[in-house]
Amino acid sequence: MLYDVPVNLGDRSYQIHIGAGVLDRLGALCAEAGLKGKCLVVTDENVGGHYAQTALESLETAGFTAGFATLPPGEQTKCGDQVFALYSECIKAGLDRKSFVVALGGGVIGDLSGFVASTYLRGIPFVQVPTSLLAMVDSSVGGKTGINIPEGKNLVGAFYQPELVLADLDTLKTLPAREYAAGLAEVVKYGIIYDAPFFQTLEENMDGLADVNNAELLAKMVGRSCEIKADVVAQDEREGGLRAILNFGHTAGHALEKVAGYGEYVHGEAVAVGSIFAARASAELTGLSQAECDRIEKMFKDLGLPVKAPGYNWADLRVALSVDKKTVGGMPKFVLVSEIGKSSLGNEIPEALMEQLWNEL
The missing domain is CATH 1.20.1090.10 (Dehydroquinate synthase-like - alpha domain)
Incomplete structure (x- = not known):
């Protein structure tokens, strides 16, 4: 069962979908949101082992061609070096302006992936799939994306709304x-x-x-x-x-x-x-x-x-x-x-x- 919360922003409006055991609906929800073609699923080494396969299978079952990128966990990952690494992953996955990025993870992955999506080819769609409680209730909602620089936290970023947010409450069972x-x-x-x-x-x-x-x-x-x-x-x-x-x-x-x-x-x-x-x-x-x-x-x-x-x-x-x-x-x-x-x-x-x-x- 999905508990839906609308984010009303005119032509940038989207739905937050909340439920237990709903990750396998990711592909269908992306299709319902009008997304098409290729995508890149971005996750970290901790989350990927638990949930990447389910996400990839769901996307591919719905007709998407899904690439995959795994990053180190932790706040240090939210940096400029990883932004450029993900640009390269987008190119390897063949992403064009109709493609999209899927952020599968906590706030670090969501902020970083959203920033990459906002700037790659001057902006392609992205989807938030938060797997931490903090990301579910805060960073995945509202379109704040960004990275840290040595001088401070979140000093570089963009407002860029996702196409949808899917919060599977069962992912919290593997959260430390x-x-x-x-x-x-x-x-x-x-x-x-x-x-x-x-x-x-x-x-x-x-x-x-x-x-x-x-x-x-x-x-x-x-x-x-x-x-x-x-x-x-x-x-x-x-x-x-x-x-x-x-x-x-x-x-x-x-x-x-x-x-x-x-x-x-x-x-x-x-x-x-x-x-x-x-x-x-x-x-x-x-x-x-x-x-x-x-x-x-x-x-x-x-x-x-x-x-x-x-x-x-x-x-x-x-x-x-x-x-x-x-x-x-x-x-x-x-x-x-x-x-x-x-x-x-x-x-x-x-x-x-x-x-x-x-x-x-």
């Missing part, structure tokens, strides 16, 4: 527990910034959130997260305003990833630390009550996510913040909340308070 927990950080974010009842639902179902075999709860959790992101993206596709609320926890989180060295903290773990930083700043600046700040911190703790990042000094973090995409004139801008479910954009935190809050983490 650490990666699954990291994905929950993005789920919690949606409640904090947009939907207080959803946050409360997560609190009430803490015992079940870690159970990847609970397909019903998973579908509701992933589905609601995707509905929120789709609603925000439909209102602001290119982050001219509202969409920036999705960056809650990411400003300090991205800086931590950079300072620690990509891979020391997986993305969701860094977002969890960044979310505590933003929540505490909200308690100081935008009226978030201490009780709600404590609820946020307890949620991340109970999910086994880090809420502190000892050992990284403020001076290094401040340098990393200065090259964040949301920094203007050297001053980073933060998403803060006045209460759970109500967020605001473009907040500046005084230098002394930023340093104080970081040193308390």
Whole structure:
């Protein structure tokens, strides 16, 4: 059974298909979306062994000619060298302007493959098949693609919408527990910034959130997260305003990833630390009550996510913040909340308070 969430963007609209055991429908869904001809399936060494064969067989059964490229796992793969390696794979697979790329994997594979699709032959279609919780609820939806460069995370990229997203919840059964927990950080974010009842639902179902075999709860959790992101993206596709609320926890989180060295903290773990930083700043600046700040911190703790990042000094973090995409004139801008479910954009935190809050983490 598929749970469909529409992303309404005019002629760039598409469907997010969510369900358990649905990867074998990939080819049929691509055909229904109007895709034709050749494609290149891009995955990593971890995911490929589990799911590449099913994806390839599904595509070929539906009449597509499918090539295949496997990359190393990890954040380090999201770089310029791999972009050019994939351009070569596209040529080897005979892709033309009517062909498409299939991103089979987590956020790294999705971001990288989407960026390649957006630039190869000045843009060919692509399909997102997220296999991590973080990718299902966040990076596969909304059309953000990109790579990291030595100076910072996601500083090179493009807005480029997929033709469809297919999230098979069964793929989460082979996801490492650490990666699954990291994905929950993005789920919690949606409640904090947009939907207080959803946050409360997560609190009430803490015992079940870690159970990847609970397909019903998973579908509701992933589905609601995707509905929120789709609603925000439909209102602001290119982050001219509202969409920036999705960056809650990411400003300090991205800086931590950079300072620690990509891979020391997986993305969701860094977002969890960044979310505590933003929540505490909200308690100081935008009226978030201490009780709600404590609820946020307890949620991340109970999910086994880090809420502190000892050992990284403020001076290094401040340098990393200065090259964040949301920094203007050297001053980073933060998403803060006045209460759970109500967020605001473009907040500046005084230098002394930023340093104080970081040193308390």
